[in-house]
Amino acid sequence: MNIPVGFQTRYFRELEGDVPPTIEKRGTTLFIPCFIRQEEREGVPLYKWFTAEVPFRGQDVSDYDRCILQAAREIRAFFYATPAAQGEMRDDSTWEAHRQAVRSSFPKYPGEINTAMVRWNEIKTTFWATIDTVLESVGKDRSVLPDYFNDSYMVEWAVQNKVPADVMKAAEEVLVRVSLNLNANGRNWKELFA
Secondary structure, eight states: OOOOTTTOGGGEEEEEEEEEOEEEEEETTTEEEEEEEEEEEEEEEEEEEEEEEEEEESSOOOOOHHHHTTTTTHHHHHHHHHHHHHHHHHHHOOOHHHHHHHHHOOOSTTTOOOOHHHHHHHHHHHHHHHHHHHHHHOOOGGGSOOOSOOHHHHHHHHHHOOOOOOHHHHHHHHHHHHHHHHHHTTTTGGGGGG
């Protein structure tokens, strides 16, 4: 499993080994390897993962997927991190992306849909479709834009590049809606560029 976009790895210890990790039970605690990735180092397989430490409540440790599902709530709680880490993520405007990455990675039941991620993806798609429409109206593509910009920059860019008034008016309306939706969903403008 790849590390999901938005997951803040800096708050967790990454482990590695030359064999695939397994669930371990020590006393009343389960150590569940999550976000397991296989890489190679000098032609030798290498596994990397983060371990969630959760209470043992009778989960089926012989079946990895079943155990993950049975412990989803506790795994989420573990990866939401400490209150101090959450505070830092809020200060850095990364908390909501992290929280949603964790929620999406560990559904509570098979087929659970994270509606907050669906909304986020719609916001992001709408934003970039609008930017592409503005660019196409003057025969340009995203390569002419900086890696990051805000709505004021885009409006100024549109004026300088003589974007048709009707295209710009429609784009400004969408950009206002995107800004409002970002705020309403606990997201921020920077995340549109991740």
